[in-house]
Amino acid sequence: MEKIVIFDIDGTLCTISEERQKLIETKDWDQFHRLGEYEKVIEPVRLLLYLFKEEATIVISTGRPDRYRMMTTSWLRDNGIQYNVLAMRPNHDFRPSYEVKERIADYYNTVDTEIIAVEDRQQDIDMYLSKGFTVIKIKGGQIESKCFS
Numbered sequence: 001m002e003k004i005v006i007f008d009i010d011g012t013l014c015t016i017s018e019e020r021q022k023l024i025e026t027k028d029w030d031q032f033h034r035l036g037e038y039e040k041v042i043e044p045v046r047l048l049l050y051l052f053k054e055e056a057t058i059v060i061s062t063g064r065p066d067r068y069r070m071m072t073t074s075w076l077r078d079n080g081i082q083y084n085v086l087a088m089r090p091n092h093d094f095r096p097s098y099e100v101k102e103r104i105a106d107y108y109n110t111v112d113t114e115i116i117a118v119e120d121r122q123q124d125i126d127m128y129l130s131k132g133f134t135v136i137k138i139k140g141g142q143i144e145s146k147c148f149s
Helices: 018-026 029-038 043-053 066-078 097-108 122-130
Strands: 002-007 057-065 085-089 113-119 134-139 142-147
Touching: 002 043, 002 097, 018 029, 029 057, 029 066, 043 057, 043 113, 043 142, 057 066, 057 097, 066 085, 085 097, 097 113, 097 122, 113 122, 122 134
Parallel strands: 002 057, 002 113, 057 085, 113 134
Antiparallel strands: 134 142
16 A cells, blocks of 8 residues: 655744744735745654655645745755655635645545645644545644544
C-alpha cells in the first residue's frame, strides 16, 4: 500500500508572524503570501516530515497561489524541506482553502493509498477527516493531536 503524507505550509511547516496574522484579519492575501518567505520553519514539523520521507510520498499542499511558487520552492529548499510534489492554489482561485485542498486530496485518494494529512486549520482538518484520512493537528507550532475519522 502506498503512503502519502500531505503537509500544509503556513501555520504548519512555518510560523505565521504577528504581522501576517493581522493581514489575515484584513484579508490582504497578496501581502500575506509575499511575507511568507521570511517565516521560520517549525522544527518539530520539519522533523516529522523527515521521518515520513523514507516511507511515504510527501505532498506539500498549500492555499498559496501558484504565482508564489518560486518564492515557496526557495523557502522550502532554504529550510531543508524535501518533498515530492508541491500543490498550490491556481491563480485567481478564491475558494476557501479546504475546497482547494479537497481537490488535491481527491487526486491522491485511491483504494490502495493510505493518506495522512498534517494541518493546522480546523476547516481543512474536518475536510480530511470526512475523507477518512488520518490527521496530525498542529497548534502553536507543536503537534497537538492525531485524529482519526
